[in-house]
Amino acid sequence: MSGPLLEVEGLWKTYHAHPVLRGVDLKVDAHEVVCLIGASGSGKSTLLRCVNLLEEVDDGAITLDGDEITAPGADPDEVRKRIGMVFQSYNLFPHMSVLDNITLAPVRVHRRGRREAEERARELLERFGLADKAAEYPDRLSGGQQQRVAIIRAMACDPSLLLLDEVTSALDPELVTEVMGIIRELKDQGMTMILATHEMGFARDIADTVCFLSDGVLLERGPAEQIFTEPREPRTREFLRRVLASRRL
Amino acid sequence: MTATPDTWVKSERQLARERARRRAGIRNGSLAAASTIVFLAVVVGGVLASPGWPSVQDKFFDWGEFKGAFPDVLDGFWMNVRIFLIAEPVILVLGLLVALARGLRNPLFFPLRALAVLYTDVFRGIPTILLVFMIGFGLPALRLQGLPTDPAVLGGGALVLSYGAYVAEVFRAGIESIHPSQRSAARSLGLSQAQALRFVVLPQAVRRVVPPLLNDFASLQKDTALVGTLGVVEALRQAQIHSAEDFNYTPYLAAAVLFIALTVPMARFTDHLAARAERRRAPGGK
Numbered sequence A: 001m002s003g004p005l006l007e008v009e010g011l012w013k014t015y016h017a018h019p020v021l022r023g024v025d026l027k028v029d030a031h032e033v034v035c036l037i038g039a040s041g042s043g044k045s046t047l048l049r050c051v052n053l054l055e056e057v058d059d060g061a062i063t064l065d066g067d068e069i070t071a072p073g074a075d076p077d078e079v080r081k082r083i084g085m086v087f088q089s090y091n092l093f094p095h096m097s098v099l100d101n102i103t104l105a106p107v108r109v110h111r112r113g114r115r116e117a118e119e120r121a122r123e124l125l126e127r128f129g130l131a132d133k134a135a136e137y138p139d140r141l142s143g144g145q146q147q148r149v150a151i152i153r154a155m156a157c158d159p160s161l162l163l164l165d166e167v168t169s170a171l172d173p174e175l176v177t178e179v180m181g182i183i184r185e186l187k188d189q190g191m192t193m194i195l196a197t198h199e200m201g202f203a204r205d206i207a208d209t210v211c212f213l214s215d216g217v218l219l220e221r222g223p224a225e226q227i228f229t230e231p232r233e234p235r236t237r238e239f240l241r242r243v244l245a246s247r248r249l
Numbered sequence B: 001m002t003a004t005p006d007t008w009v010k011s012e013r014q015l016a017r018e019r020a021r022r023r024a025g026i027r028n029g030s031l032a033a034a035s036t037i038v039f040l041a042v043v044v045g046g047v048l049a050s051p052g053w054p055s056v057q058d059k060f061f062d063w064g065e066f067k068g069a070f071p072d073v074l075d076g077f078w079m080n081v082r083i084f085l086i087a088e089p090v091i092l093v094l095g096l097l098v099a100l101a102r103g104l105r106n107p108l109f110f111p112l113r114a115l116a117v118l119y120t121d122v123f124r125g126i127p128t129i130l131l132v133f134m135i136g137f138g139l140p141a142l143r144l145q146g147l148p149t150d151p152a153v154l155g156g157g158a159l160v161l162s163y164g165a166y167v168a169e170v171f172r173a174g175i176e177s178i179h180p181s182q183r184s185a186a187r188s189l190g191l192s193q194a195q196a197l198r199f200v201v202l203p204q205a206v207r208r209v210v211p212p213l214l215n216d217f218a219s220l221q222k223d224t225a226l227v228g229t230l231g232v233v234e235a236l237r238q239a240q241i242h243s244a245e246d247f248n249y250t251p252y253l254a255a256a257v258l259f260i261a262l263t264v265p266m267a268r269f270t271d272h273l274a275a276r277a278e279r280r281r282a283p284g285g286k
């Protein structure tokens, strides 16, 4: 293994002179699952969007597999081909069937044959229990099904890194487990993932590493077990105490 | 839980409810019919009883005049239909191109974007009839080689320029109504800006603007009559000619009937599409 898969160094991001990320450092190894936790507004989504170059960074560098993707000449489209992203609100394309949602990027971006792309899509749908939904339109699916399709859509491009931004927080509790199941399965297959989440139980269960963000600063980082049982930083402790109290976990 | 779905027999309460609903339906229907009859009787009676009715009937509702003028007016109407059928697709293409030009972000295309803004601002501001005059009479006066001189073509061109500006704005509104998260999702999959527009944003935007576009086209159908001011013999012009012969306005009625016959189906179709879109959006739509 030669260095981390993703390396974020001294990342700054401001909106209208208001700093949202303040010098964030983060390393993610291949096959590692990292969970970002932190209060609402601490910058979790912004960090993920920066990694996927959906936001322009204001300072610092992001390196993927040894290439600096924030370098002036880097092509964002090339970078995004290697990174998958799943959003809180699913963002499926409502005018396309489930199958077309999944095959759009493989066919148009990765130039795979339609037959091959569809075969692969059906295989993924089958594996995640959605085989009978291939021809459905997104608005005919439950939230949990939509989010599973969104994850499959991101996976269909065989990304080397998957970013998941609060993928369960728009879902009813009984639908959360089915989406978590799919993420767990991806972990078992060795997928490298960064998840922003409010589900502490899930973070503890699935993460190799947990990072606590507070006001745009990556305050503490460590193995899941350590962060949840003996956090070093008082602010991490305070955050976890409040979250656990409110959610009776 | 007493009944399973396949043994369900409607309860007495439900049957009574359905009887009541049927009775209410019949009552509503009779009320609507009765009020319509009374309303029509009052209006028609009022018009027929008015002192000027005999002369109005003479000037506007002369069956002999109608029959005499109708074939020629219909002949002229064919010109309106042709102008409409040719102008409509050109307007769609022009409007879409202008809307896309306004969305260009590359600094290289700044002149195109500026031109698109200028075009929509100017041509939406000029009254259509004025534009028809300016192009129909002004352009030939320049006596430039290669410019068309057929007034039907010039008038149609004026309509295209005027409606193109409106349609461009309709398309632009449609494009902007698509939530930015759709674009983010497309870009995150590796689609380029142009691909995101082509495969994700535009198809949704176009679907959304079909009803307002049809609305604009109903109005274009009527405005084809403006081309008559350039001397093109179309329905309104034919009606005018016949009307002048006998000092009778009934030929205009013939033209009106033809225009209505064209626009009413379009309006109903628009309503139908709007209702369908509404139904689609209703159950758990995002």
Ligand SMILES: Nc1ncnc2c1ncn2[C@@H]1O[C@H](COP(=O)(O)OP(=O)(O)OP(=O)(O)O)[C@@H](O)[C@H]1O
Binding pocket: A015, A020, A038, A039, A040, A041, A042, A043, A044, A045, A046, A047, A166, A196
């Ligand atoms: N496009 C934007 N323009 C201006 N401010 C923004 C924008 N996006 C995010 N912010 C601000 O940046 C801060 C961090 O937002 P971010 O969405 O990254 O937080 P988060 O940790 O994901 O919160 P949550 O848990 O609620 O999703 C917030 O204060 C937010 O208001």
Ligand SMILES: [Mg+2]
Binding pocket: A044, A045, A046, A165, A166, A196
């Ligand atoms: Mg967020």
